[in-house]
Amino acid sequence: MSKKDENPQLPHNSDLVLAAGKVVLDEPQMWGKGIVKEFKECILGHWWEEMINFNFKTIAVTLFLFIAVISPTLTFGAVYGKSTGNAIGAIETMLGTAWVGIAYSIFGGMPLCVIGSTGPVLAFTTALYDISSGLDVPFLTFYAWTSIWLVAYCFICAFFDMTRYVRLATRFLDEIFALLIVAIFVLNAVGSPFSTTGLLRYLDPNHKSHQAYEDDPNYNYLTSAFLSIILGFGTCWFIFFLRGFKFSPFCCNQGIRTSIHDFAVVVSVITFTLIKELGYSEVPTERLNVPTSFETTYQCCDASCNTQWPVDCPGQAERFGTRPWMANFGDLNGKGWVPIMAAGPAILAFVLIYLDNGITWHLINHKHNKLEHGEAYNYDLMLSGFFQVVNGCLGLPWLVASTVPCIIHLNALAETDKDGHILSVQETRLTLLGSHLLVGLSILATNVLELIPLPVLYGVFLFMGLSSLPKIQFWNRFLMFFEQPAMYPSYPFTEWMKAKRIHMYTCIQIFFFGLVFFVQNYKKIAIAFPLMTLLCIPARLYLLPRIFENWELCVLDDEDDIIEEWVTAKEESIRNFQAKTEGADVSTAGGNSEMDMDDDDDDAQKV
Template identity: 60%
Template sequence: MADEFEDNAPIASKEDKDRENEINRNLIPDAGKVPLDPAQLWGKGLIADIKRTVGTHWIEEMTNFNQKTVAVSLLMFITVIAPTLTFGAVYGTSTNFQIGTVETILATAWTGTFFALTCGMPMCVLGSTGPCLIMTTVIYEITKTMDVPFLPFYAWVSIWTFAYTTITAFFDLTRFVKLATKFTDDIFALLIVSIFIFNAIGSPFGPGGLLRYLDPDNKSHLDFLKELGGEEYDYLTSAVLSILIGIATCATIFTFRGLKTSPFLCNQASRDSIHDFSVTLGVVVWTLIKHLVFPSVELEELNVPSSFEPTFTCCDSSCTTYWPDQCTDQSEPTGTRSWFANMMDLNGKSHAIFVAAGPALLSFVLFYLDNGITWHLIYSPRNGLKHGESYNWDLFLVGFCNCVNGLLGLPWLVATTVPCIVQVNNLTERDAYGNIISVQETRLCHLVSHFMVGLSLLFLNAMKLIPMPVLLGVFLFMGLASIGRIEFWQRFLLFFQQPSRYEKTAFVKYMSIGRYHLYTILQILFFAGVFIVQNTKAIAIVFPFMTLLCIPARLWFLPKIFENWELLLLDGEEEEVSEWVAAKEQHKEKNLEVDSDFKKAPSDLTMDITGHTSGFSFDL
């Protein structure tokens, strides 16, 4: 054990420790500091983004079609459609069905397709997120307080938000997002991944998840009881089968993916094919098993609308009340709401146009951070992407797309972290040790998957064949597959491992065990703060600001606790860490050479009885 941790051997005295810290501190100037890119004002950043990304790589990214493209497109369709339907249902209950499932499908389809064709960072996927849902709900509550119609006010908020994003992109203010480091990236990534895992298993903060089927009052059980009658429906049988199918779907996907490096099957091409289509195969296998082996057991289905039309059905021609909830004595609706919001229908309160600028500022912060941190996380150098960044251009596009969505009464979309991680991981080729060999940077997966979401509007009934537990199993796979690549999670697991068996990373080799554990504890505290705020409805609206606080904490608070070289090893990019390690090893080699020469010198001296040595003389 001593041999394994000789670099962490205790220093004899405080003076020696201070001297060692000074050496480490000076190996690389400004180690651990986060630089801010120079500003590219007056639209220069926008132009540079377009030239660097769309103008350089668009044709290549639109033509690199192969088997992996097909497989990942199918995976991303499954990844995107399930939360789209789920969020759509929640939007319906949160906005009195003025935004619903059809609107969410339409927004996801057109926005994702347009963004894939025009954006600078196509490896980032747009979709519905919890923070956007919370923000929309807050806006709906504001309109009730102000006594103005929701959709016109929502449209004005969207216009103001687009104005803010345009100004930000024009003056290159997105460069401040790049001050985020792995400290913030990992907290945000673990937060989103944990949401996927909790929602798949059974979140304590929501009604969904596999374990929730054990509750006899689960909504799906109550719906089946109404349809079939109490004597014909056994909720426990449905619950147990749901849990088994969900877990089996997740396990099957992992098994199929593991075949790539196994000796099974006839050749590597067949193993690669099963690996690439593992999620699609897992969904198909367990959907067929449910319908062929357990046809009489009722399982929850996807909440799919029956037709393509606005969700809000009107009681009368004014379309201010919702059928059938607000006119129970009426057998049929008179129609549906218009696809376009009537911008001036503000109940005579024209000042609401300017009031909308307030919540729009919060919406802008949400867009800025949700997109910016996800972009920073995905386009980090450690992911091996080479086609460049375009923060300004992509933020402008997100603002534009969501402005259109606001005018049509559709939900806002932003970059979704876990689907982005899943896409990048599945387009990456790695060696047996997990090192990146190559990444296929393409627009086709993003484009095809969102086009398929739009196409699903033609096959709404067919989508009901997929049991909800199967998709929860996919969610569980996505969360578990993503969490292992988050360094924050890897360091957290060190608390439960034998120190002599730690992986020999740079911080383990050169830092004392207490120092990097202290860094992990601080990261846990910040994660807990963001997690608690995000899951507390009364204060969930400030979730983006809690995430934003992680950036100044890393810039100004952590350097008061840790040495700059320690922050570099814990929080720096791989190239920076490798440069510091090389300088450290070079310094150690020089010291070893000096020590070796010093030890050899006395043996080269010969002394005779008169007190003379070769080359020197002195009196006894």
């Protein structure tokens, strides 16, 4: 036996898988090759299969997705109206969401992604409105010229395969972004400190929902508030209750249990709407603010339509009309340089849309979701640019992949085990197509939407946020601060890393989450949100490798197949070490959850 064999040593953790913890860019598909490749794979390869992939689940998910889309669409529409002087309003938001969703469901490369309004895009549009006001240029004209530059940037980026840089956004950024969007949903449902929305806001006697009844002596705002809170939290609880039937022993068979699970949201919304209408019809609650007619929101004082009725002409009895659908590109108020100047804000808009889309696509296409029909980053970015320029010219809001609805859509179409692990996903275009057709039809049937109490939809929002939390590893690591170490959930990092190292990584992630959250919610600097989000990528690439070893970043942040490769190599190295050591128990050493892998000496001692 050689001297080396007489003193066997475990290999260092960092040497087990050389690529562990490293972020590597894909080979570039330049000059439009990426667009062509993705079109062939996603459209020519799977389009027909996805268009006929219909079953009972498809109906349930379509109705659920409609509910998940229509409420934020109307809510964002109302906020757009306030933020843009009614240049963009509820009807524009509904129309934009409907046609873009239908078009994307037919022509898009990744049909599980849901296109809609998002808070960051709304904040940027508000900033763009303030810029146009400062320039004394009509907002819709400036908005349209910015959209022209935006589509050019999207086409250039897709043509040169610059979307491959989205792969630099590892789980570190993905989960910060996902938790940010989930936090927005939960806060807006419960009661956001940054706005007047949410169930607990009804306890405020000055809430806007109470103002319409301030002259009614029989109206009690607390009665309305408590009923609203019960409706909201009750809706959320009932959804979770019904979805729990899937793996319960109750009901006749698995088919019925699965149907109850799939229709949980629809049944819950109908149930609590009926409870309100049949049991407490005399108690008023807030309703969706839906448009009463199909016309543009902005009402004009005169033929030029540069002044808004009745704000700018209070003495005028009737409006002259509404704004035309198409923006006037030549209405520059004598400032011919504005179309060129719009290229600057368009760069920030592009960064925002690039990140909003890219990170959401990255989350949806993560390997643990087991999607099989391929990715289409370049093709879909080009398509997204086309959607933005059409919406910009028509005075409709820019729409991007909306993170929480995308995650909810994916999970609703997935088959999971009792622990929530995805086994397979029904990849179909029909749910996206059907739900957005319903959004379009609802423009003609707004009286039906008014029947649904807004607190019930807040309950759906709360469910969407809470149901997404357990799937975010960042959230689970945050909870570990309050858990007994012996009861930590089973992850590769809890098996092989010290708790203090895991907590250090989580603290760094919390710090960057706090920065992004603060910038996103502080209106004066909200326009910098995309740049702050982008800052997380170099932090992962250059800061974290200085603090953590590559194997630690691997088990915390790498792709699942790389993590599995490292764990397999680690267990194999331990077995080889034990084979050379007297009295080694080969059957148990590989699963020792208390093993500290900081260095080779500690490994040897614990074996």
